[in-house]
Amino acid sequence: MWKKAAAFFVIAIGFAGTYLYKVWQTPIPAPEPEQVAVEPDPVPEPTLFYGYVVDSLDLVEGKVKRNQNLSEILLKHNVSGETIHELAIAAKPVYDVRRILPRKKYTLICERDSLQTARALVYEPNRLEYVIFNFSDSAFVRRVERKVEIVEKVTAGTISNSLAVSMSDQDLSPQLTNDFADIFAWEIDFFHLYPGDQFKVIYEDKMVEGQSVGIGRILGAYFQHDGEESYAIYLDQGNGPDYFDREGNSLRKQLLKYPLKFNRISSRYSGRRYHPVLKRYKAHRGTDFAADRGTPIRSVGEGVVTEARYGKYNGNYVKIKHNGIYSTQYLHMSKIAKGIRPGTKVKQGQTIGYVGSTGLARGNHLCFRFWKNGYQVDALNVNLPPSEPVTYENRIDYEVLKDRMVNRLNKIPLDSKEKLLAKGV
Numbered sequence: 001m002w003k004k005a006a007a008f009f010v011i012a013i014g015f016a017g018t019y020l021y022k023v024w025q026t027p028i029p030a031p032e033p034e035q036v037a038v039e040p041d042p043v044p045e046p047t048l049f050y051g052y053v054v055d056s057l058d059l060v061e062g063k064v065k066r067n068q069n070l071s072e073i074l075l076k077h078n079v080s081g082e083t084i085h086e087l088a089i090a091a092k093p094v095y096d097v098r099r100i101l102p103r104k105k106y107t108l109i110c111e112r113d114s115l116q117t118a119r120a121l122v123y124e125p126n127r128l129e130y131v132i133f134n135f136s137d138s139a140f141v142r143r144v145e146r147k148v149e150i151v152e153k154v155t156a157g158t159i160s161n162s163l164a165v166s167m168s169d170q171d172l173s174p175q176l177t178n179d180f181a182d183i184f185a186w187e188i189d190f191f192h193l194y195p196g197d198q199f200k201v202i203y204e205d206k207m208v209e210g211q212s213v214g215i216g217r218i219l220g221a222y223f224q225h226d227g228e229e230s231y232a233i234y235l236d237q238g239n240g241p242d243y244f245d246r247e248g249n250s251l252r253k254q255l256l257k258y259p260l261k262f263n264r265i266s267s268r269y270s271g272r273r274y275h276p277v278l279k280r281y282k283a284h285r286g287t288d289f290a291a292d293r294g295t296p297i298r299s300v301g302e303g304v305v306t307e308a309r310y311g312k313y314n315g316n317y318v319k320i321k322h323n324g325i326y327s328t329q330y331l332h333m334s335k336i337a338k339g340i341r342p343g344t345k346v347k348q349g350q351t352i353g354y355v356g357s358t359g360l361a362r363g364n365h366l367c368f369r370f371w372k373n374g375y376q377v378d379a380l381n382v383n384l385p386p387s388e389p390v391t392y393e394n395r396i397d398y399e400v401l402k403d404r405m406v407n408r409l410n411k412i413p414l415d416s417k418e419k420l421l422a423k424g425v
């Protein structure tokens, strides 16, 4: 409105100026804008809805019902079977009409008459896009992606119970909680937090038309656990996103790829393999390393022993929790190493047992199992990016980035429950 008025004013001044110049052959000073801006706007602005001028049309909103398809919705709004057929053909290369799902929102743009004949239907499969089915003049189908705006946000909180509870108390998305816990997974055991531990985050929020549709990257994070402070700064050195501490070291600690000196890999992780003892197909959720009996088995990373005992199938085995995400398990040992029992802290590379064939095993081997977030994954395929520090070439840039991030994180007020916009922080 203001812009229109201003534009009108400029045009008015132009006309008036030219006229007066012609009359007096001399330019006059421009009048105060307020004097002209009161002129009424001659053309009312049209109401646009998905690109349609809808001032003289009706909008009918609905949600797709179970087993309802496009033609059913359209037939109810006086669209002929012929038009629907035409539309289905036009839709083919753009949007498969069979993908129209229950509970999704649609809007019909209808004539404002007693029949309420539909002119177009706008289907919204998600908040990131919508599909226009137009059938008034010519049948066409268009898929439109909404503009995603990245907004930097900051938040902070004090733990009373768990990180997830403290974050959801502030209406923060579970994805932010997960991403945050992932960053500090090697430093902090999020299952054993103390009341009073504190967090701060600078993150990207993906916005569509003023509404958050998801979390982008975490750019900087801070955690204070039991009085100890940790910072995490986002940097991509070309190997994908990574987080570094104030010294420029990766927050991730590398796990050893192999827990022993082995002769060969006798069986790989697979969803289905022929079991040599059971003589039937069965999933094998581990990697078998054939090795000489008595070969020392080492923990692939620092951690705490959670299980160390004999099992009918596993034989003598040890399970180690490395952090809130990763655990590893070592099966069929001839013997568990001395002092290895639940609760024992182990270092990376420490011997925890010796190769054998106890339990359901044939031949001396280690069955090595890798757990991520409670699920077994292929140890040889688990995606652990390298945990190298900030490279020499990136050092100077990193120092600048780090100072700025640490500064911003320090400025976030801790006890403020309200979410602050990153502006000025």
Ligand SMILES: [Zn+2]
Pocket: 267, 284, 286, 287, 288, 366, 367, 368
């Ligand atoms: Zn195995």
